[in-house]
Amino acid sequence: MWWMMIWPCASPCPSSSRQTVGTARKVTKDEEIFAEGDRAAYLYKVVSGAVRTFKLLSGGRHQIDAFHLPGDIFGIESGSEHRFNAEALGDATIIVYRRCSLEILASRDQAFANQVISSMMCSLEREQDHMLLLGRKHALEKIATFLLVLSGRLPKGGQINLPMSRIDIADHQGLAIETVSRSLTQLERKGIIEVPSYRRCIVLRDRAALQRLEA
Amino acid sequence: MWWMMIWPCASPCPSSSRQTVGTARKVTKDEEIFAEGDRAAYLYKVVSGAVRTFKLLSGGRHQIDAFHLPGDIFGIESGSEHRFNAEALGDATIIVYRRCSLEILASRDQAFANQVISSMMCSLEREQDHMLLLGRKHALEKIATFLLVLSGRLPKGGQINLPMSRIDIADHQGLAIETVSRSLTQLERKGIIEVPSYRRCIVLRDRAALQRLEA
DNA sequence: CGTGTTATTGACTTCATTCAAATTAGGTGG
DNA sequence: CCACCTAATTTGAATGAAGTCAATAACACG
CATH class of the missing domain: 1.10.10.10 (Winged helix-like DNA-binding domain superfamily/Winged helix DNA-binding domain)
Structure with a gap:
């Protein structure tokens, strides 16, 4: 099923462990984490600092769809490409997870699977409230x-x-x-x-x- | 897991059938399908006609977050309450499904589960593009x-x-x-x-x- | 202690809204 | 089928909220 691939999975991890493992990455102010059109091979969790995801428009116009704070997961896509740009707001630490199917994720690390889904739902609801704000x-x-x-x-x-x-x-x-x-x-x-x-x-x-x- | 309940399931259906069954409902122009704050016990699929989901603001301001056309599924919520209002744009036919867990849904009717997820992803992406439009x-x-x-x-x-x-x-x-x-x-x-x-x-x-x- | 960046303030412009009126369409009953 | 009626849409004129441009001010940093 195509949609099985929209979910992230644990990156390769030591033999018997059921823990999800990611790689920590430090980024500096305004550093690009990914760009619109990039292959969406990973997803990300903010550890410290903050991240913006945004889209661009002609005339140098920007629209930041969300700020991601410590604990937030971002960069989840249903397709194979990122639909946003992501940059650090200041110096930040993020964890990078290799993307794969929900099935595998759920079997390996249920807690992380829940985190991902929960985070996605929160973002969704925040974005919906944000539309009301932007429009009216x-x-x-x-x-x-x-x-x-x-x-x-x-x-x-x-x-x-x-x-x-x-x-x-x-x-x-x-x-x-x-x-x-x-x-x-x-x-x-x-x-x-x-x-x-x-x-x-x-x-x-x-x-x-x-x-x-x-x- | 709480998030297991965010997904709809098949309504009670005859013994051995793995088909998802819903109840058809006809609605007329401007008829309310559900309102903000209502218990989210069902989800809905447009068969014919069209539906708007919207939020209200002081001063009679409205923000329609999406139009739902034939084939679209709407009314999915992560919480127990609807966060939008839904009304028919004109005379319309919708199918009403009882909500339950993804697990059950997937086991009973994989095709419908895919439909639901796919529809949700499309809505999400449309809403994200819509934020850029509203803001900039x-x-x-x-x-x-x-x-x-x-x-x-x-x-x-x-x-x-x-x-x-x-x-x-x-x-x-x-x-x-x-x-x-x-x-x-x-x-x-x-x-x-x-x-x-x-x-x-x-x-x-x-x-x-x-x-x-x-x- | 300069220096460059970020934020604030002011003056003016502009795009979209508001208020008001005119027009058009579609439905109803004779 | 037509006259009327109501709702939807269009158009015009005036207003207003936010944007732009330009200048200043306040920090943070080296």
Whole structure:
């Protein structure tokens, strides 16, 4: 069955082990992990740092479909080629797994198979919510949503340490970088967030207000 | 495993049969098939007609994530609740299948299991392309893309018989209905398409020009 | 302590939306 | 078959939200 091949499998591993083994790889800021059209021979898990997957359009336009944080699996394809580009947001460590069938994967390492499917489902749901955002939300609503979603995925605490630049946020929310900046300023003026001098940190002062703005 | 339940299974079927059986259901224009928050106990296949799945936002805003045409399966969820609303675009016939595990499904009706997975993968890829469109394409590019994608999914021929209204197109492309109308007029003025007096029909006069506009 | 990159701010423009009106199509009942 | 009615679509004019261009400011880094 063709679809049996869409799932990853364990890479060759020592005799009796049922553990899935991958190879660790360190990547640096903006380093390409794979590109659109590349043969999809592997899939990837973020260990530390973060990764963006995106598509390109004429005129240098980008659309980042997702940010991948530690624990996330990315690069799963149903076809034989990657349909996105993937790059590290900053220095990052990822594990690379050889792709093969779900059957083999499931028989060798059920836990990893579950991780893969679970991760895929989460991505799918996030992407569906993201369509609503891209199609129908205003700039301020987009940024409010972005902050809330990200704060739910990152280690808890009153503040968010953005792993990505303003440009990345813009390319994810379908906005111009200036609009991202202006929206953040607007939220800060309203006392909803606070942006310390280190601009990649954002303190959530009033989560309820953000939720009201979300849409 | 929780994820085992995300897949549908055959509904109870006669003794020895390994065929998946569903119940046919006829729905009329704008009839609700399921709503956001409903328990996701079934999944659905379009036989004739077409279906929209969408999310709602404050202020009466809609985002249609997908149109489902004959052969398409929709309503698959990883959780226990539907995350979208589904309504018929016009009179339609759908088959309703009781949901259960992939294991059972695969053992009873491999062909149907493949159909389900294949359909899900297609939807996923379409949705990913759609994010690029929503986030980064201009009105005219959106409409050009829409026409090309739809013409590739509908029975071939020089013309497209739109199963949906202009409002539905607008809510799918993240545009206002007036912008949809104006973009179509613009394409017609350029001689790229032709819109007969029956406005739900669109004749593609110059597919190459559309592809150039796509982005 | 410069220096280059990243982010912010301001001024202006533009594309798409909104509001309003006109037109067309399709259905209904005489 | 026609006149009417309602809903869908198109068109026009004005507004507005976000984009672009340009300049400045603030960091982070060497």
